[in-house]
Every structure is written in C-alpha cells, then in structure tokens.
Amino acid sequence: MIHRIRTLNAISPSGLNRFPHDFEVGPDVADPEALLVRSANLHGLEIPGSVLAVARAGAGTNNIPIPAMSERGVPVFNTPGANANAVKELVIGGLLTAARSLVAGAAYSRSLAGSDAEIEAAVEKGKKQFVGFELPGRTMGVIGLGAIGVLVANAAVALGMRVIGYDPKVTVERAWQLSASVEHAASLDEVFKRADVVTTHVPLLDGTRGLVSYERLALRKRPRILLNFARGPIVDEAGVLRALDEGLLRAYVCDFPSAALNAHPKVLAFPHLGASTNEAEENCAVMAVESLSAFLLDGTIVNSVNFPAASLPRAEGTTRLAIANSNVPNMVGQMSTLLADRGHNIADLLNKSRGEIAYTLIDIEGEVSSDLLDHIRAIEGVLSARLINGHTAPTN
Template sequence: MSDILITEFMDEDAVASLRDGFDVHYAPDLHESPAEIAALSGSSRALIVRNRTLVDTRLLDAAPRLVAIGRLGVGLDNIDTDACAERGISVYPATGANVVAVAEYVIAAILIMLRGAFHCGDRMRAGHWPRNEMVGSEASGKTLGIVGLGAIGRAVTERAKGLGMEVVAFDPFLSADDEAWQRTKVRRMDPLMALLEVSDVVSLHIPLTDATRHLIGEHQIAAMKAGAYLINTARGGVVDENALIQGLNSGRIGGAALDVFEDEPLTADSALIDAPGLYLTPHIAGLTREAGIRVGSLIASRIRSALA
C-alpha cells in the first residue's frame, strides 16, 4: 500500500521527486474508477488529484490515515473542503502555477473570435478563396469585461491592455476600496449587468459557488452587448449552457469559447455540439508543458512538507 496516491496525470519529474522518500502509487487514469480509488486509499497519507476525482465523504471515510490532499489546479469544487477540515486534512491547491497558461489562452481566444479568419482552411483546400467573408475585427479599442479580478483576471488584464483594449471588471468578492482596483487601473463595474452592457468580450474568472452558479444566465446573456463574445475558463456551472445556446442560436451574441462544462467530459450528444460560433476545448486552458511542470513541482513540494 502507498503513502501517496495520485489518481490523475502529473508531471513525471514531480512524481519521481515524491518517490524519493515515499511509497507512491501513480495511476493517471485511476479517476475513472472511484471504487478502486477508495480501495487503494486505505493506507494513504496523501492524495493528489486534478478535477475529475471526486473527494467526498465516502472517499474520505475510506482513507482514515489521510492528512493532505494536493490539487493539481486551483478549483476545489470536486473536493469537500468542509469535510476535510472536520477531519484535519489539509488541502493544497496549486495557486498561481497556471496563471500564465490561462491568461494566454484567453488572449488567444479573444483574437481568434474577433478576427474570425481561422475557419476557412478546409474551404481553401477545396479550392475556394473566401477573402471577403473573413474580414474580422481588431482587439485594439475593444472593451474586455473581466468577471473576477483574481490572479488570472489580473494577468489577462495586463495582456489585454498590451493589445490596446480597455478593461473593465466586476468582482463580487472584492470590496470597492480593495487595492487591486488601483493596482490594475481597471474600471470597476457594479452590478454585473453594467459590465455586460459595455463589453465586447466577457471573460469569466471566478470560482463555482452557490452564489456564482449560473451567474451568466438568460437575463445576463440578454443584457450583453449585441454580437459580444463570452469566454469561460473558470468552471462550467458558472454559465447556464442552455441560455448560452439560445443566445448563440438567436445571434444575440457573436460566439463563445468554452474550456469548462457543467458535465465533464463533454459527450457527443451534448446540446452544445451543434451551437453556432462555439469554440470547445477539453478543460485545457491551464495545461501547458510549462504550467504542468510548475503545478507538479509546487504540489510535490507541499505534499512532501505535509508528510515530513
């Protein structure tokens, strides 16, 4: 039996560093078998997961020796943090390690959607020359609405300003006198509807809580600037997907880039599949080679300290 159980993929060098001192069971596809996780966790003192391993009371009850959980990412909605606290289990997210990766993903999505010129490869290979249909817009001069001015929201802000965009932000967790507003020189918008009405692109960077579930719903999409774009790299539940589909089908908004979904993994029968103007990626905004190394190294360090 193992000291450390790792149920999803982790940087190999980080895994090797943990093996130098601990008995490690590393199975990157183990998240697909909750029963096997429970069976293997009986002797484990540490558990390392991403977002597809559900750490609920059932799993915690099966792991009585557990003292630490490492999260290879920042969202904790798959981990019952209250139950962990009751049991004295420390939870360590990889805060800050994937900020650059997500920020660059958002900037890429902004440019791709505004320009609208990256869909014509197949038509060109078929002999067409759709030049007049591919005239898009520039990011410079457009307004980016950031929902959630945490570390990632601030990193996106910095890069968007470098493109000449005006940035406005709404953050229900930051008070009006928080120094973040002065430090970023971002115009604070409150309520959320005010931001939606002026933004050419809206990018979401808030955790999924009871208060933020379906924060972007039918009324919010109706309030968005006509033809605006939506980017969600936060959590799928922040967006009401049915309302989004209606907004796309009606042409109320110009498009959306979704990296996260209410139910993951996305399946072929999802209603999102046929929605127009929709860019889909498999929860990969925070995953680059560089981010993987930083995340793995950070969590390995924290787990080693917790078990020392």
C-alpha cells in the first residue's frame, strides 16, 4: 500500500528521506493521508477528508485547527524538544547581549568616523553608556520547564546564576533532567518578585496569553531583563513598553518584532530565529516524519498534542483496527461485542484516553470482513476508524 503525504512547506530532506520507499511525498500529492507542515496556516484551509493525521515539524501548533481535527478523529503531531538546543542557545545569546549592551555598543562603534586616533578617543568617551552587569550571582526565573526551559535553566546554572523555575505541570522526565540547583517557585508572582532575568518557555494557550503583564513586571522595582522566545502574545506588549518607559525593565529581548517594539530603543527583537539552525530543522523534520510513519504503518501515537500516547506490539498474523472515539463509557464494550458477534477473535487490545478523546488499537485474528469498518463507524461516538496491514474477505 502506498501512503500519500502532502507537504505544505519546505521540509528538510534529512527528514523526508526517513519515509519508507513506498510513501508518496510532495506538495502536489492528491488525496493525502497526512499533511506535513512547518509554518503553513491551516486555519480556514479546506483539509481533505482523506487526511488521517497532521504533523508539524516544530513545537508550536497554533497554525493548526486542533479542535476541528479532534472532532474528525485526526491526531496532530508536533516535535517537542527537537529544536530545544537551538532555542536555548538563542536565549543565552539574548541574555548576554542585553546584559552587556552588545548591540547598542556595536552600533555606536559603527557610527564613529574619523581617524583611528579620533575613533579611539570617542570609544573611551562613549563606552560608559554601555556599562553592563555580570551573570554570576544574579537570579534567573524560568517560566515553563519543558524541553527548552530545562536546558535554559541548566545553562544559567552553569553560568553561575541562581535559578528559580515555575511549572506546575512539570513532567517526571523533565524533573530528572533539571539541575538540582534549580529552586522551584510556588507561584508566578514569586518569580517576578525575585528574578533579575525572566524567560518564558510555555505554549500559547488561553491561560498563557498576556501572562507577562505590567502588574507582574511591577512586582520588582529594580530593572530586570525580560526574554521571550516562546510566542509573542504570551507577553502583553503594551505592558512591557510601559515597564520599559518606567525603568522597570532594562531590556526586552524577543523573537517577535512589531512596529511598536521596533520603535523602542530598549527592545531587541530578532526575526523569529529560535529554530533557525540547520540542525534544528533536520531534527524537527526527522521527528515529524517518524511520528507520521509510525501512525500510518502501525497506528502508534507518539508526540501528539490532542491524542493519548499509544503503542501496541503487533500480534503476528493479525489485522489491526485503529479507532478514535469520544471518551465516553462502554465504547470498548460495544466494539468488542460487535467483533464477537461477527466471529472475530481479539488477539490483543489497547485503549488510551486523553481529555475528550479515546484511542483504541485492536489486533484481530484471521480474515476480516470488508464491511467491518462500516459497522465500527456506525457506533455512536466513533470519530474515525481504519484497518492496518491485514487480510480482508469479501462480504457474503
């Protein structure tokens, strides 16, 4: 069977080459089973009914209509951690740049004219305006301790900084990776009261929009540096500009320029460079391709933002049913009863749930009737269903 993948952006060949040879991949693939994107905006785009999955070669998925995909039983995959090192390096670079006024200092030097002696004199006279501070002993507050936040926190510890982290949903895996020197803050307000540097590493959700507000920035009266390499709207732009004008912030360094930010002398905005390294693009592409391949070939779910993780070793000589349904009682019971009534024996079964979505993998022994999917899909609450790698017999 040939699986069809439509790409909506240029994807690193290092990733695309990971697809099995019998996959058809490209921007013009008809009736795709999956979409592979980076920055393409899928909101308002008509997504073909043939699509079984969507993958983004990146961490953020705000360019994908996730609720609509969930209603169709379509998993959305991302690549958490694939660009973590690239973002970490940019965050530390932004911190050092702001702490030592490197961009302003370099611009000043470039503006100087005259002889070497005249430039040297001007340098000695003007350098006082670019006096910075050193990092050891300063406190960094890290909001969000996922893959990127943990790397940033550990890097700051290595630079001699005190680090406090806030993430009420930190995973056990990330907690193990976090330096023992990192102190856990009890609240966001504690971070803003104590930190000389605040850096954000959370996804853009309703609960994180405007998370960095003027009121929080005003909790500490000494100037601090604010770093935002997560998403622009996590920071309330008007509040940040007010804090800069009032001296509550020494600098705002971000990856999201705007007209208002570009006009302020204390803002350093990069052109969305967080994941712009060859290594990060390759890592994201590889992870997205592997997630899509595992899903299409075996029904495996890994790194999905709307479906539960699910992996079931294949039982030899079986046909696999992959079913997405509303997370309501007796769904598995109805499926099992239907299979039994039609004479199908279940060799293995896995059922996982996440929020309102449940996902079931069922390995069935022997031949499967060609109309089985019609009967499965007719169960109220089933969102999608497909057969994987099996043998079907004609219906009598």
